[in-house]
Amino acid sequence: MRKLILAAASVAIMALIGPASAQSPIVIKFSHVVASNTPKGAAADKFKELAEKYTGGKVKVEVYANSTLYKDKEELEALQLGAVQMLAPSNSKFGPIGIREFEVFDLPYILPDLATLRKVTDGPLGAKLLKLLEPKGMTGLAYWDNGFKEMTANKKLITPADYKGVKFRIQSSKVLEAQFRSLGAIPQVMAFGEVYQALQTGVVDGQENTTSNIYSQKMHEVQKYVTMTNHGYIGYVVVVNKKFWDGLPADIRAQLDKAMKEATAYGNGQSAKENEGALEEIKKAGKTEIITLTPEQDAAMRKAMEPVYADVATRVGKPLIEEFIKETGGVSH
Numbered sequence: 112m113r114k115l116i117l118a119a120a121s122v123a124i125m126a127l128i129g130p131a132s133a134q135s136p137i138v139i140k141f142s143h144v145v146a147s148n149t150p151k152g153a154a155a156d157k158f159k160e161l162a163e164k165y166t167g168g169k170v171k172v173e174v175y176a177n178s179t180l181y182k183d184k185e186e187l188e189a190l191q192l193g194a195v196q197m198l199a200p201s202n203s204k205f206g207p208i209g210i211r212e213f214e215v216f217d218l219p220y221i222l223p224d225l226a227t228l229r230k231v232t233d234g235p236l237g238a239k240l241l242k243l244l245e246p247k248g249m250t251g252l253a254y255w256d257n258g259f260k261e262m263t264a265n266k267k268l269i270t271p272a273d274y275k276g277v278k279f280r281i282q283s284s285k286v287l288e289a290q291f292r293s294l295g296a297i298p299q300v301m302a303f304g305e306v307y308q309a310l311q312t313g314v315v316d317g318q319e320n321t322t323s324n325i326y327s328q329k330m331h332e333v334q335k336y337v338t339m340t341n342h343g344y345i346g347y348v349v350v351v352n353k354k355f356w357d358g359l360p361a362d363i364r365a366q367l368d369k370a371m372k373e374a375t376a377y378g379n380g381q382s383a384k385e386n387e388g389a390l391e392e393i394k395k396a397g398k399t400e401i402i403t404l405t406p407e408q409d410a411a412m413r414k415a416m417e418p419v420y421a422d423v424a425t426r427v428g429k430p431l432i433e434e435f436i437k438e439t440g441g442v443s444h
């Protein structure tokens with residue numbers, strides 16, 4: 112919190128001494144919680160490269176990876192205060208600041224593949240969801256992928272019954288909480304930057320994540336098993352501080368828009384490959400056993416999590432869930 116106040120104070124002082132001289136670049140602080148060798152890390156670095164190139168150096172993008180500036184919830188508060196200008200939090204992390212609708216992306220098995228996801232994010236529903244950010248002082252610029260989540264634990268997780276009583280770290284999403292409760296597990300909200308240590312010391316027994324996050328945080332070194340469930344999706348919304356964004360000269364904003372479009376195409380074009388590569392590295396490291404489910408075991412997991420749709424209908428919004436399923440061409444739950 113002290114860090115936040117200091118950062119906000121320096122923003123206020125900058126405003127008092129007036130606009131920077133013609134030579135000094137506009138600085139965009141881009142904070143995120145994952146490693147550079149992940150889909151989000153790579154897209155953020157690509158945005159930096161392109162933004163600086165297209166603005167001819169008038170904009171400088173400072174990327175702070177791996178929670179070096181802020182952790183999960185702090186990050187969004189810092190953006191709202193103007194202490195950082197750009198973030199890409201996962202859909203699951205907007206609930207604590209009062210935007211519950213993005214939790215729809217957390218529903219178990221709602222997305223069969225990335226092509227289906229694009230139908231939602233590139234369509235009218237994707238645009239409608241981004242509009243919800245504006246009253247909270249943010250502008251949504253893009254949807255970035257990570258990928259599909261797997262379960263990790265020190266216990267072999269095959270059937271729904273295996274989850275009973277197991278403590279799982281979750282992101283701050285009520286849908287994820289309901290998901291683990293549907294399995295009889297015990298969910299515990301925790302910032303991403305604290306997961307490795309919590310797994311190592313046994314504060315929690317397991318967690319769910321993409322293989323790129325598992326590998327780059329070395330979680331596979333402190334988890335005996337990874338079960339390839341692909342039960343949910345992690346993706347991001349790139350957000351900027353609205354006041355900052357609206358206050359940019361129009362030509363600069365257009366150049367940044369172009370950089371964002373291209374960085375998005377680049378990142379989303381290689382996210383699946385990054386996760387596949389990470390899985391290969393996890394296998395090579397040989398420290399964890401990879402479990403693949405049979406079609407029957409997969410069906411049992413789907414069935415066990417089915418009640419989550421009804422459990423969270425009031426929170427996320429039944430019409431929204433139905434619209435989402437309609438856009439994906441999926442079956443109503």
Ligand code: LMR
Pocket residue numbers: 144145151200201257282302303320324345
């Ligand atoms: C998590 O908290 O597990 C992820 O959202 C981290 C991330 O940004 O991919």
